[in-house]
Amino acid sequence: MAYNFSGVKESLKATEAWLAGEFSGLRTGRVSPAILDSVSVESYGARMPIAHVAAVSIEDAKTLRIAPWDAAMVKEIEHAIQAANLGVSVVPDSAGIRVSFPDLTEERRKSLIKIVKTKLEEARIRVRQERDKTMNDIQAKEKDGEIGEDDKFRLKEEMQKLVDEANSKLDAVADKKEKEIMN
Numbered sequence: 001m002a003y004n005f006s007g008v009k010e011s012l013k014a015t016e017a018w019l020a021g022e023f024s025g026l027r028t029g030r031v032s033p034a035i036l037d038s039v040s041v042e043s044y045g046a047r048m049p050i051a052h053v054a055a056v057s058i059e060d061a062k063t064l065r066i067a068p069w070d071a072a073m074v075k076e077i078e079h080a081i082q083a084a085n086l087g088v089s090v091v092p093d094s095a096g097i098r099v100s101f102p103d104l105t106e107e108r109r110k111s112l113i114k115i116v117k118t119k120l121e122e123a124r125i126r127v128r129q130e131r132d133k134t135m136n137d138i139q140a141k142e143k144d145g146e147i148g149e150d151d152k153f154r155l156k157e158e159m160q161k162l163v164d165e166a167n168s169k170l171d172a173v174a175d176k177k178e179k180e181i182m183n
Helices: 007-026 070-083 106-142 148-180
Strands: 041-042 046-049 054-060 063-068 088-091 096-100
Touching: 007 106, 007 148, 041 070, 063 070, 070 088, 070 096, 106 148
Parallel strands: none
Antiparallel strands: 041 046, 054 063, 063 096, 088 096
C-alpha cells in the first residue's frame, strides 16, 4: 500500500520557506527592504506594515529610502522604526525617510549567528514534529491492519529520507546566512 506523503512534503516546504523568511529579516552586510517587514505603523486606525503605506527602496549599500504615500505618515513611520530597535539611524527629510545602517561589529555578528542557530533549531523542531506525527499515523495504520509490517518499515524509511533531505536544505540555508553575516 502506498502512503500519501504530499501533506508532509508541503509541511516541510513550508518550514523551509518560514526559515528563509526569518533569515531575510536578519540584517547582514547588505541592506534589504525585507528588514523592515516586521515593523508595523499606525495608519488610519490600523496597524500596517511599512510596505503598505510607503515605497521602500535601496538608496545605496547602507541606506534605505522610505517614501510614504501620505506625507503625514513620516512621523509615524519614523517612530515605528525607532521603536523596533533595529540598530539603525532614522533621518526624516523633505522626500521621506532615510534609514542608515551602521557597519556590523564583531559582537553584533556573533549575536546574529546565535539568532540564526536558534531559528534553525526551531525549524528542525518543526520537522521533527511533522516526522513524529507521520510515524504515529503509520504505526496506527499498521495496528489497524491497513498496512503490513514490511510496509510500515518501508514507509518509515521513506519518511526518514524526507526528513534528512529537509534537514540538509535547512542546514544549507543557515550556512548561507552565516556566510553572509561573516562577510
